Amino acid sequence: MKIIFFLALSFYSLNCFSGVEYKKFDTPQQEESYKILIEELRCLVCQNQTIADSNAELAQDLRRQVYEMLQQGKSKDEIAEFMTDRYGDFVLYNPPFKAKTGLLWLGPVVFLVIGLVVMFFVSRAKKSNKNIKLPNEKLEQKAKIKNLLNNEDEK
Amino acid sequence: MLKYLTPLALFSVMAVFLALGLNLNPRDIPSPLIDKPAPDFSLPVLGQPGRMLTKHALIGDVWILNVWASWCGSCRVEHPLFNQLAKKKLVTLVGLNYKDDPKDAKQWLAQLGNPYAISVMDLEGRTGLDYGVYGVPESFVVDKKGIIRYKHTGPVEPNDMKDILIPLIKKLQAESE
Numbered sequence: 001m002k003i004i005f006f007l008a009l010s011f012y013s014l015n016c017f018s019g020v021e022y023k024k025f026d027t028p029q030q031e032e033s034y035k036i037l038i039e040e041l042r043c044l045v046c047q048n049q050t051i052a053d054s055n056a057e058l059a060q061d062l063r064r065q066v067y068e069m070l071q072q073g074k075s076k077d078e079i080a081e082f083m084t085d086r087y088g089d090f091v092l093y094n095p096p097f098k099a100k101t102g103l104l105w106l107g108p109v110v111f112l113v114i115g116l117v118v119m120f121f122v123s124r125a126k127k128s129n130k131n132i133k134l135p136n137e138k139l140e141q142k143a144k145i146k147n148l149l150n151n152e153d154e155k
Numbered sequence: 156m157l158k159y160l161t162p163l164a165l166f167s168v169m170a171v172f173l174a175l176g177l178n179l180n181p182r183d184i185p186s187p188l189i190d191k192p193a194p195d196f197s198l199p200v201l202g203q204p205g206r207m208l209t210k211h212a213l214i215g216d217v218w219i220l221n222v223w224a225s226w227c228g229s230c231r232v233e234h235p236l237f238n239q240l241a242k243k244k245l246v247t248l249v250g251l252n253y254k255d256d257p258k259d260a261k262q263w264l265a266q267l268g269n270p271y272a273i274s275v276m277d278l279e280g281r282t283g284l285d286y287g288v289y290g291v292p293e294s295f296v297v298d299k300k301g302i303i304r305y306k307h308t309g310p311v312e313p314n315d316m317k318d319i320l321i322p323l324i325k326k327l328q329a330e331s332e
Contacts, residue, residue, distance in 0.1 A: 044184065044289035057254070058289055061280050086287040088187040 021060075023067055030070050037066050037079055042091050050093060186287055186306040193220070193297045194285035198275035201252050201260055208249075208275050210301060217327045218247040219320075220295040221271070222283065224255040225263035227291045233310040234267050240316065241270035246324045250274030253283050253291050296323055299332045 025031040035052075041062060043054035051059040051066075062083070069079045080092065089095045097105050134142070188194075193210055200206040221237060223230045241248055250271035252260045257276060264274070277283050286295065289308075296305040305323055307315060 057280075061284055065284060085187060086285060087289065088185055088287075090184050 021063070026071070033076050034066060034070055037070075037076060038063055040080070040093050041066070041083060042093055044087060044091065183308060184289070186303075188287055188295075188303050189306060191303060193295065193301050193303050194282070196275070196277075196282040196285065198251075198277055198282060201250070201257060201274040201276050208273060213247065213249065213297070214301050215299055215332055216247045217299055217324055218249050218297050219324075220249050220251055220286070220297060222251045222253050222286070222288050222291050222293040224253045224291050225259040226255065227253075229310040230292045231267065233292055233312075234270075236311055236313060236316050237270040238268045240321075243321075245321065245328070247272050251282065251286075251288075252276045253288065254278065254280045294320075296320065296327070298327045299330060 023031075023034065025034065038052035039050050041051045043049045043051045043056055043059040043062070045056045045058045046054045049059070051062045053059075065082075066079055069082065074082075083091045089098070089101060095101045095104065195210050197207050197209045200208050223234075237248060240246065248271045250273070252274050254277065260274070260276070264271075275282075280288070286293075292310055294307040294311060295303050298304050304327060305319070307320070311320065
């Protein structure tokens with residue numbers, strides 16, 4: 001039973017292997033650019049995968065396009081531009097800093113600043129709490145408590 | 156008072172962002188092609204061996220490029236709407252038969268009706284790539300000058316057709332060439 005279970009599970013995992021594509025490059029630089037580009041481009045069907053990770057048909061097409069453009073001697077920037085012209089900035093995992101993507105880039109900094117400001121005020125409020133003057137009534141109570149505690153210790 | 160209002164305010168801001176996030180469709184990626192010239196293509200016509208269609212043949216017409224395939228399930232959902240639209244003769248419907256087997260494609264049209272004035276075959280998906288196609292079906296509305304004015308990703312629903320596509324087509328038909 002265990003063996004059947006094991007086999008069933010291991011066959012299931014076969015689905016996860018992506019096909020190995022053989023690509024021949026003229027120069028090592030080209031191969032390097034290819035590897036970098038396919039790690040930086042998003043597969044739009046599977047959204048949270050790069051086209052290097054994904055085996056969706058669209059990812060295969062995009063890889064083929066990247067490969068062919070490199071073969072034609074296009075630069076990395078030219079290929080990235082080709083992709084954004086068609087699919088928009090969303091296709092890049094590392095989108096450029098623009099008015100449209102400003103919130104994306106600055107958001108975390110804004111939250112950090114808000115956090116620091118809040119922390120500053122909270123800690124200041126705590127400090128000033130210690131120096132608050134107690135009304136007479138409370139002071140008497142405090143003295144009484146102290147007295148009682150001291151007496152307790154002596155016993 | 157402030158003590159109670161601050162968390163409420165923070166919560167409201169967060170709720171607004173989360174609500175917006177929930178209502179956004181992550182599949183709806185804004186196309187950078189809107190208000191840009193439709194990419195050129197030269198593709199073989201489905202069912203007419205030897206004949207090619209280019210974008211330039213369509214200049215002067217308002218046309219819809221509908222990306223479809225016989226293997227695409229949701230294409231069946233929107234197909235009756237395009238059949239109805241074809242009957243109204245408001246617009247030239249051009250089918251982009253995307254990565255399909257021509258035999259299956261012809262059979263599909265014979266079975267479900269053919270609303271397209273013409274269908275072209277994009278066997279390798281290269282024209283699809285130029286149009287930024289990432290999920291079939293997709294529809295592009297192109298004006299008389301050959302500029303893409305609207306893109307719909309996914310199957311067209313009846314209210315998309317009634318409230319968006321048809322009014323837009325009528326507006327574009329009224330524009331000069």
